[in-house]
Amino acid sequence: MPLPKPPPDPPPANGAPANGPVDERAIAAQVPRLRRYAAALAGNLSDADDLVQDCIEKALANRHTLRDVTRLGGWLLSILHNLHVSGLRWRRRRGPEVPVEDLANDLALSAAPADRAEVRDFVRAFNQLSEEHRAVLLLTGLEGLSYREAAEVLGVPVGTVMSRLARARERLRVLLDGGTEQAVRRIK
Amino acid sequence: MDTEPDAPVTEADLHAWMDGELPEERRGEVERHLAGNPDLARRFDRYRAQRAMLQDTFGPLIDRPLPAALVPPYARTAGRPAVRPRRWLPALAGAAVLLVFVAGGAGGWWLRGWSGGVGGGGAAFVADAVAAHRVFAVEVRHPVEVGADQETHLVGWLSKRLGKPLRAPRLAGKGYDLVGGRLLSDAQGPAAQLMYQDAAGRRITLYIRPASGAPDTSFRFAQDGNVQAFYWRDNGLAWAVTGDLDRVTLSAIAEEVYGALNS
Numbered sequence: 001m002p003l004p005k006p007p008p009d010p011p012p013a014n015g016a017p018a019n020g021p022v023d024e025r026a027i028a029a030q031v032p033r034l035r036r037y038a039a040a041l042a043g044n045l046s047d048a049d050d051l052v053q054d055c056i057e058k059a060l061a062n063r064h065t066l067r068d069v070t071r072l073g074g075w076l077l078s079i080l081h082n083l084h085v086s087g088l089r090w091r092r093r094r095g096p097e098v099p100v101e102d103l104a105n106d107l108a109l110s111a112a113p114a115d116r117a118e119v120r121d122f123v124r125a126f127n128q129l130s131e132e133h134r135a136v137l138l139l140t141g142l143e144g145l146s147y148r149e150a151a152e153v154l155g156v157p158v159g160t161v162m163s164r165l166a167r168a169r170e171r172l173r174v175l176l177d178g179g180t181e182q183a184v185r186r187i188k
Numbered sequence: 189m190d191t192e193p194d195a196p197v198t199e200a201d202l203h204a205w206m207d208g209e210l211p212e213e214r215r216g217e218v219e220r221h222l223a224g225n226p227d228l229a230r231r232f233d234r235y236r237a238q239r240a241m242l243q244d245t246f247g248p249l250i251d252r253p254l255p256a257a258l259v260p261p262y263a264r265t266a267g268r269p270a271v272r273p274r275r276w277l278p279a280l281a282g283a284a285v286l287l288v289f290v291a292g293g294a295g296g297w298w299l300r301g302w303s304g305g306v307g308g309g310g311a312a313f314v315a316d317a318v319a320a321h322r323v324f325a326v327e328v329r330h331p332v333e334v335g336a337d338q339e340t341h342l343v344g345w346l347s348k349r350l351g352k353p354l355r356a357p358r359l360a361g362k363g364y365d366l367v368g369g370r371l372l373s374d375a376q377g378p379a380a381q382l383m384y385q386d387a388a389g390r391r392i393t394l395y396i397r398p399a400s401g402a403p404d405t406s407f408r409f410a411q412d413g414n415v416q417a418f419y420w421r422d423n424g425l426a427w428a429v430t431g432d433l434d435r436v437t438l439s440a441i442a443e444e445v446y447g448a449l450n451s
Contacts, residue, residue, distance in 0.1 A: 024260040031258050036249035045252075053257050060262060102436075109407040109418070109439060110248040113446060122245050140207060141239040142246055147209055162200050169203070169235045177234060 133168035317395035317428035332368030357448030392431035
């Protein structure tokens with residue numbers, strides 16, 4: 001799996017362990033957020049934990065390639081995203097996936113009693129979306145990334161982020177509210 | 189988004205507007221367009237509601253306690269995959285008393301909304317509930333002080349000591365019948381334990397203590413070895429439902445208790 005955008009800085013010349021600006025603590029601070037994204041994307045917590053663990057390892061092994069610490073969050077998200085995409089085929093071969101019902105029930109318990117049914121329905125509907133649609137909704141709607149940042153994480157042009165987002169929102173609207181899908185005009 | 193200010197409004201413009209990515213000079217045009225197209229405006233209202241739902245639903249995941257493998261120090265041998273347990277299970281974490289909540293590196297998040305000792309809830313509360321469950325659920329000869337045959341007396345007595353009207357919820361629908369209850373004391377003062385048992389002799393306990401502060405009806409979950417608990421705070425009381433059951437079964441019972449108390 002190619003790592004996203006390794007900046008051209010060479011690793012330390014003396015062969016000593018890379019002692020770049022990114023350390024375990026900086027990565028650890030991002031882990032709760034990574035895990036949230038991974039759980040929502042994968043539809044269950046156990047796959048999310050595996051993904052985040054792989055992501056941490058990959059990030060630590062390659063931390064000398066990231067010089068701009070302010071980009072750590074996006075860099076980690078893009079590593080996680082690539083791991084997830086490359087893991088999808090493998091997981092399909094592995095057999096039945098962990099049902100999303102567990103996550104739906106789990107998240108419903110965090111909601112006020114009156115909202116629990118709605119939360120369950122939402123998690124089920126969200127899980128029916130394609131991988132691409134889930135990712136773009138989460139990155140922009142939950143992680144608060146700009147279109148440009150989301151495009152970098154996903155490794156696609158900004159225009160693709162916008163058209164995916166439009167289709168994902170419409171698809172989810174139909175899943176939640178019923179009715180027919182509006183033909184969302186092609187966005188350049 | 190380098191469109192002319194008065195170019196026709198596109199779907200892309202509308203999403204960019206909703207996401208705060210539309211240039212200032214274009215916003216007026218988009219808003220006018222929406223005002224003149226109620227169907228379109230409704231659709232984007234739904235998108236906005238959808239985005240709020242996404243945040244409300246998945247947002248709390250960030251507060252979850254992390255499994256040990258995701259807490260530093262990370263076993264790192266750059267370039268070589270570390271040997272590590274996958275599918276981490278709380279029960280394998282080994283520590284004799286390991287409340288999952290306590291393992292959270294995020295620091296004190298689970299007390300959010302709970303004023304700890306003062307409020308009569310939170311981690312200390314659930315630890316007391318779990319400890320009481322462990323002590324009495326295995327008791328053969330004296331599991332309770334007052335049996336279910338004197339339920340009215342039991343409930344009246346415990347209500348008086350806790351200073352709050354108490355009820356013993358019916359859990360027969362879940363296969364559990366009241367065995368009875370007892371008065372306990374913990375660092376906060378009086379607490380009550382109600383015990384239920386199913387046909388196979390499995391026991392769950394409800395642990396109740398007065399709680400000040402605002403209700404917090406979100407269920408919280410804690411685990412200590414194979415004992416699990418759901419707890420919340422409502423109507424001036426903190427409640428914990430504790431049992432040696434799988435999480436889904438126990439959560440259904442907790443929902444039943446909550447429902448019975450609020451019916």
